[in-house]
Amino acid sequence: MPTSDPDGSATDLLEALAAAVAGRVLTDPASTEAYRRDQCLVADAGRPLAVVRAAGVDDVVAVLRLADEHRVPVVTRGAGSGLAGAANAVDDGLVLDVSGLDALSVDPVARTATVGPGVVNLDLDTAARAHGLFYAPDPGSRAYSSIGGNLATNAGGMCCAKYGVTADHALALTVVLPGGEVVRTGRTTRKDVVGLDLTRLLVGSEGTLGVVVEATVRLLPVPARTATAVLTFRDAAAAVDAVLAIGTVTTPSAVELMDATTVRAVNAMTRMGLDETPTLLVQCDGSDAAAEIAAVAALAQRHGALEVLHSDDEEEGRALMEARRVALTALERQGTVLLDDVCVPVHRLPELLGAIETAARAHGVLVGTFGHAADGNLHPTIVFDPASPGAAEAARACFDAIVDAALALDGTVSGEHGVGVLKAPYVARQVGAAEQALMRRVRAAFDPHGIMNPGRGY
Ligand SMILES: Cc1cc2nc3c(=O)[nH]c(=O)nc-3n(C[C@H](O)[C@H](O)[C@H](O)COP(=O)(O)OP(=O)(O)OC[C@H]3O[C@@H](n4cnc5c(N)ncnc54)[C@H](O)[C@@H]3O)c2cc1C
Structure with a gap:
């Protein structure tokens, strides 16, 4: 029970929650501590009244109905990998953990997947690949961040330059509104211009409008090939010059920049032995990937690249991109x-x-x-x-x-x-x-x- 509850309203809410979502309400500070913050360790985080670990849509409806009646704040939580403190608990509020809503089905004919918000990004992609399809949005946290969190932050990633951000792949959402009403927004059609685009409004709204409890997302055919280039430059401005030039001849699926400080941190962590100078990692995909990456490499050379390495071996490409994937972790070690x-x-x-x-x-x-x-x-x-x-x-x-x-x-x-x-x-x-x-x-x-x-x- 809450330590300070002069009018008994917090106790009333906890009793109502316990009745509505029995067994899935945590109030013990030792258990709720793990739900207080996301990965942004410098943002303030409150102490929640309770954490509710939703097991289904009915739980979400019950929480939003009761919280609205009691005027108690609700912070929806996916995987807690956010980097802005958006999932940090509010003092005396509820944390609504929706990671348990993890149903997943792929429709290979429609090229869509319908998922619960707790499905992990990489799990969705893996399920799609079993059908020759893939889920394009690829945040660096894809091995653990949830689709609900990706939608709520309109997550990007490495492939945005070619494939766009999460919003470009979200077709329809089922959302529970404060008070408990359930609405469905959007269509699974390729086009839809009826009324306001509430799906687009909800994507990126950071849990401020409602709780996404189901999403239908677009899948794309897996590109035939992938090719990768590593390009180093004397300074970051020269690297950006090359980025602008590359954009005039092709649309790579990734163009990632690391400055010398980042490369040094990556070397210190991985012993990769990269040249400690501004570096671009470029990836092209599609049937012409090898030719496109060769054109990128040639162009980079004309724009003053110091070292140019390229490969159309997929495994080698993955290993080269790994340097960028670990960049944040490497800097965190410093x-x-x-x-x-x-x-x-x-x-x-x-x-x-x-x-x-x-x-x-x-x-x-x-x-x-x-x-x-x-x-x-x-x-x-x-x-x-x-x-x-x-x-x-x-x-x-x-x-x-x-x-x-x-x-x-x-x-x-x-x-x-x-x-x-x-x-x-x-x-x-x-x-x-x-x-x-x-x-x-x-x-x-x-x-x-x-x-x-x-x-x-x-
Ligand atoms: C190493 C690392 C690399 C990263 N790389 C990237 C990157 O490349 N691109 C990128 O965009 N981000 C990146 N991120 C940030 C983070 O992973 C993303 O913001 C991600 O989308 C958050 O998902 P989550 O499930 O962890 O959400 P959480 O952190 O749990 O929540 C994020 C926000 O979404 C809301 N929310 C969660 N679920 C729902 C729901 N079902 N309905 C309504 N609102 C909800 C929360 O209230 C909160 O406002 C990275 C993070 C790390 C730690």
């Missing part, structure tokens, strides 16, 4: 990280890279930058030692300077990780008062009592 997620028009990347360097120097911190270069989406990662006096403040000041630089370059404060807690202070600066007020009116139409992830997002 200290506490404050990870950013800014995105600018691609042609402005050189200016952003310059601003990141300036900010790092001005604040005396180490920044490793990697990211999805073809999308203009970078993850400058500030590495600091929290035990060192003033280091946390310097890291935060550097983070602010990078966000300011992205906005000044017509960019966005978040390309794919979302607003959550971490980026909430910057929303008004990006969208302005009128647009933010409109967003809030839309939010209130879904959630009149403001129980869904309050204080997060917009």
Whole structure:
């Protein structure tokens, strides 16, 4: 029972929950601790009244009905791999864990899959591949992040340059609204222009409008071949020059950038022995992949690449891309990280890279930058030692300077990780008062009592 509950309302809610979702309500702090935060370790997290581990849609309906009646905040939780604190618990609220809703079926004829929100991204892709299909959105966390979380954050990944983000693959959603009403949005048709596109509105809404309990997503035929190139450059600006040139001759399925600091961290962790200089990893897929990657390599050479290595062996390609996949983990081994997620028009990347360097120097911190270069989406990662006096403040000041630089370059404060807690202070600066007020009116139409992830997002 709650320690402080002067009017007994928390006790009433817990009793009602225990009756509605018997056996799936955790209140013991030792059990709820694991549900308090996501992977953004620098964002505030509250202490929940309870965690409900939903086993089905009825549980979600019961939680949203009771929470709405009692005006108690609800934070929906998928795999908790978010990087903006969006799934962090709110004090005295409920955490609704939907990872147990993990039904999965593939319709190979329609080229769709219908999944519960708890299905892990990679499991969906693996199931689709058994039918010669694949699920394109591939966040770096795909081995553990959930489709519900991917939808709620409109997750990106490496393949966005060619295949788009999660929203481009979401066809229809079943959503439980605050109060417990169940609505279905979208169609599984290729086209649909009836009314407002509520599916698109829900994707990326970070658990502020309702809880996704089922999604139908688009699958694509597995490309015939994949080919990969590793290109190194004397500086990051030269690498971006090559990115712009590559975009004029082909659309690679991935164009990933790692700066020298990131490559050094990857070498320290993996002993891969990569040249410690700005590096591009480029992947092309389709029947002409080998020819396309050869064209990319030739172009990179003309744009001053120092080293050019390319291969159309799939296994070798996977091994080469591994360096980028472990970039964040490698930087985390160097200290506490404050990870950013800014995105600018691609042609402005050189200016952003310059601003990141300036900010790092001005604040005396180490920044490793990697990211999805073809999308203009970078993850400058500030590495600091929290035990060192003033280091946390310097890291935060550097983070602010990078966000300011992205906005000044017509960019966005978040390309794919979302607003959550971490980026909430910057929303008004990006969208302005009128647009933010409109967003809030839309939010209130879904959630009149403001129980869904309050204080997060917009
Ligand atoms: C190593 C690493 C690499 C990463 N790489 C990428 C990347 O390449 N691209 C990228 O975009 N992100 C990346 N991420 C961030 C993170 O994995 C994504 O944001 C992911 O989509 C979160 O999914 P999740 O299931 O963990 O969601 P959670 O963290 O549990 O929740 C995220 C948000 O979604 C909401 N939510 C969850 N489920 C539902 C639901 N069913 N209905 C409504 N709202 C819901 C939560 O309330 C919260 O607001 C990475 C994270 C890590 C740790």
